[in-house]
Amino acid sequence: MKFERLERSSVRLADFVYEQIFAAVLSGQISPGERLVQEVLADQMDVSRTPVREALLRLESEGILESSDRGGFMVRSLDVGEIRGTYELRAAVEGFAARLAAERGRPESIAHIKSAIAAADARPTTLDAGFELNRLVHRAIVEAADNPAFLDSFDSVWGRSQSFRMFAKLHETELRFLDAEPDHHAVLDAILAGDGSRAQQALTDHILSGLELQLGVLESAMAVEAGTDPV
Amino acid sequence: MKFERLERSSVRLADFVYEQIFAAVLSGQISPGERLVQEVLADQMDVSRTPVREALLRLESEGILESSDRGGFMVRSLDVGEIRGTYELRAAVEGFAARLAAERGRPESIAHIKSAIAAADARPTTLDAGFELNRLVHRAIVEAADNPAFLDSFDSVWGRSQSFRMFAKLHETELRFLDAEPDHHAVLDAILAGDGSRAQQALTDHILSGLELQLGVLESAMAVEAGTDPV
DNA sequence: ACTCTGCATACTGAATGCAGAATGCGGTCC
DNA sequence: GGACCGCATTCTGCATTCAGTATGCAGAGT
Secondary structure, eight states, X not given: OOOOOOOOTTOOHHHHHHHHHHHHHHTTSSOXXXXXXXXXXXXXXXXXXXHHHHHHHHHHHTTSEEEOTTSXXXXXXXXXXXHHHHHHHHHHHHHHHHXXXXXXXXXXXXXXXXXXXXXXXXXXXXHHHHHHHHHHHHHHHHHHTOOHHHHHHHHHHHHHTHHHHHHHHHHTOOGGGSOHHHHHHHHHHHHHTTOXXXXXXXXXXXXXXXXXXXXXXXXXXXXXXXXXXXX | OOOOOOOOTTOOHHHXXXXXXXXXXXXXXXXXXXXXXXXXXXXXHTSOHHHHHHHHHHHHHTTXXXXXXXXXXXXXXXXXXHHHHHHHHHHHHHHHHHHHXXXXXXXXXXXXXXXXXXXXXXXXXXXXXXXXXXXXXHHHHHHHTOOHHXXXXXXXXXXXXXXXXXXXXXXXXXXXXXXXHHHXXXXXXXXXXXXXXXXXXXXXXXXXXXXXXXXXXXXXXXXXXXXXXXX
8 A cells, every 4th residue: 555645844834935035136126235025025925024033044044145134134235355255165166076076976967067057058138147157167066076965965965055146147247158168168177087086176266266266257347337326 | 430330141041051051061070861850940049930930042042951751851862873963063163174274274373273283182181181182172273264163063063962971871881082282283284284175184084083983982882881771 | 402301103122812833641542 | 572552752933923123294483
């Protein structure tokens, strides 16, 4: 006899709310600095303030939100130092993940990386799509490391770095032409060759050089806009 | 005129409760598998169930607790795969932190590492003290990387790995004689020499070899106890 | 016109109330 | 005596309520 077991994970309202808000931040529907009013969110999702509050608290502990001076929460905006810090953490985590992927990645995981890179190579039209495809490439590599802890860490860091993305978007800088393809292929080659050290080095370098490039773009954009309110 | 400004951070009951429970798990006052009843905790700390619940939810999202089948939370116990995963993440994060420390660590931060190692070298009497001194050595290295994101990540991972420690303690295996000293000194030497690659390599190796050693000890301990209830 | 004071309003953090689900126990029937 | 049923208890998750604080505005006083 065989009955379907009820899947009762995440039947928690707080988790549902968390997902919604997190997705809204990721997709940029909520901008950095914007204030989140519990009652409004609760009404929109048709739940009470309690699960909303729980979700906000959790998002704060993960660094996505910060508590405003006057109580309550707002989307956190990162300064340049924090952006750098975030990228360095990505370099550490993803670099090591690339090593593990090269050393023990299962064939289907590696095939997944390959297809993600192919998808990203086909130049997407919008900035948003480009960001997302890039994320999927990096995430595929981390997945191939076959270690849930790495994946958690990756998702957490990526979520935090979103405020930077919004900032960049605001400036409409052309981050899309960062020429990620050659770097991605270098990492893939090393993984296919089973060369852990080279894979780690390649991905670490890719992330760190991407950081410098983006910071450069960002700074010039800020210089141009000098005088505009720094929020 | 000068008045003291009220420090109003962490006047949040949920944060207070979080700290308490986290510390209790870290120090082993609450064992893995143990069920946490909201009302009991609330009574003990003289707050209502709401902040307790918020703290528990946050601890769950950080992987310290897990939600029991019958609702509610319990201290999470790791299986061997998760222990391995956690150590690998530590290797990634701390390894890179060691590199950064070597490349740009401020003198006083490096001095701090040195004194932490000295403290750990003076063989502590109890297992608990040994664990704590070891943690402080590793944390000092991460601090020297001068990147708050790394510290957050370190603290989070360390917290999660505590269930392993409890497990080890349970078995009273002699983890204390793992000879960490030579490894620690190797890392310190590389940092003092400003050799980032060597520092990264040394710390990564130290953590991974420590993992293998502990897993070995653990497995033999479990083999000896075969037949005992696996909880 | 400008500033200051007091009050109405908005919104948070925390406590309490309530409905539902799981657990354990005692009684009942075979 | 053993298995099963139903009820009381426990405890969760969520909604609601309460109380305290910051914000903004209106009116008074200069």
